Every structure is written in C-alpha cells, then in structure tokens.
Amino acid sequence: MKSIKILGLALAAAAFVSCANEPSLQEYYVKNQQDNKFIALDVPTSMFTNADALDENQRTTLESVKKINVLALPVKESKEEYEAEKAKLSSILQDEKYQLLMKYGSNDRKAEIYFTGDEEAIDEIIVYGYDDTKGVGVARVLGEDMNPQKLMELMKSLEKGDVDVDGLKGITGMFKTEIEE
DSSP, rough: HHHHHHHHHHHHHHHHHHTTOOOHHHHHHHHHHTTTTTTTEEEEGGBBGGGGGGOOHHHHHHOOOOOOOOEEEEEGHHHHHHHHHHHHHHHHHHHHEEEEEEEESSSEEEEEEEEEEEEEEEEEEEEEEEEEETEEEEEEEEEEOOOHHHHHHHTTTTTTTOOTTHHHHHHHHHHHHHOOO
C-alpha cells in the first residue's frame, strides 16, 4: 500500500515537472524579442486613438487593453528556421489555456485567433499567423477583463474614424521593408 502511494506521488511529480517544462507564449516572446532575426514591437494603445473622439464606453473599452506585443520572423532568415518557429508557436498554442476563437487560411497562409481568460472577461487575445512567402508571427493583445462584445463595437468605430490607423502605417512600413530586403 505504501509503495502505491509513493508511486502515485512520483507520477504526479513527473506530470507536474513535464507540464512546467512546456514553454508559454510569454516565455517564447521574452526569449526571442532580443534576437536580431525577429522583429519585436510593444505597441501602446494610445498610438491608435483619437481619444477626444471616443465616447465614455469606447474609452472604457480601450482602457481595458493595455498594450500589444508583436513578434515576427521573416522567411528571409531561412526556410528551416521559419518552419521550426512555426512548429514551436503551434505547439505552444495547443495548451488548453489558449482557447481558439477563429481560424482561417490555406496550406501556405494561415491565421488563428485565440484568447485566455473567460468569455466575459478576456485577459489576452493572441493572433498567430504565417505566410510561406513572408514569415511567421504572433501578436498578443494584453489587457484586463476585456469584453469581446465591446471590443467588436470599438473596432466598428474604425469606420467612423475614431481609431487613428495612421499610427500603424509606420509599423507596417517597417515590416514591409524588413521582409523585402
């Protein structure tokens, strides 16, 4: 009986250690953000908005989003490295804490959107994607108690011009330059 308890404890400890060895998206980001092969950006939400044009609900929703982290690896580095990083990210996102919202694309181009937290109070939205000609990347929208319905309403304000996407032009231009070089 005593040996069964010891065996049970050993198996539980082994399971705990193996789970602890699984990399998280945060660890992946931190590990690679200083690597010159990757493009890493931390973007504050203030870069996107004309705060004066937002109503109180929109401001509250925007304030639930703290920042956006972007990490990308252009294919130009090497096809093998690209495939390895794509596999690492896919593996990390298989963890049950990342809940799939949507997926679209084809064999050589794909995007997936995940979230953490619960459906009424999201803590993180993850956009993972790859394109065999451009590269692989992941964006993390970090916040606190983000409400998906209110976020969608805020995104609709793009049509009214309340969100200033001109702040993104420099960022997208940088990616284009990096990838095309």
